Each structure stands twice: as structure tokens, then as C-alpha cells.
Amino acid sequence: MSEPFEFDVWQEGVIVASVSAADEETAFAEAMHYAMMYAQDGPPVQIAPAQPPGAEP
Structure with missing residues (x-):
């Protein structure tokens, strides 16, 4: 798997x-x-492959 x-x-x-x-x-x-749901709150959103904790996209 x-x-x-x-x-x-x-x-x-x-x-x-x-x-x-x-x-x-x-x-x-x-x-x-x-x-799309979070974008309604205003600030832009980004989609990125998951990263280790503490990383930024």
C-alpha cells in the first residue's frame, strides 16, 4: 500500500x-x-504539499 x-x-x-x-x-x-471556504474570510490562501511541522509553503 x-x-x-x-x-x-x-x-x-x-x-x-x-x-x-x-x-x-x-x-x-x-x-x-x-x-474556497477559507478564501471567503478574506486573506488569500495557498495549497501546498504537506510539509514537516514548522515549515512554510
Whole structure:
């Protein structure tokens, strides 16, 4: 079994959501969903592959 695909959604230098799925397409679609929700709050959001704790995108 392969490792899951993981993405973080960042807003103003803070991870606001993390997603994980068995395939990249599903993981990215979930990250996009969260990005659209958080983007409504105002500041821009970024989607990046998950990083070790303490890292920034």
C-alpha cells in the first residue's frame, strides 16, 4: 500500500486545513474545497504539499 497524498491549506502563514487521501486527485479536490471556504474570510490562501511541522509553503 502506498503512502497517502497530503496537502495543507495555508492562510496568512498558518495551516488552516490538512487533507489526506489515497490518490492525488481526491486529496487536491478536498484541499480546493477547503481553500474556497477559507478564501471567503478574506486573506488569500495557498495549497501546498504537506510539509514537516514548522515549515512554510
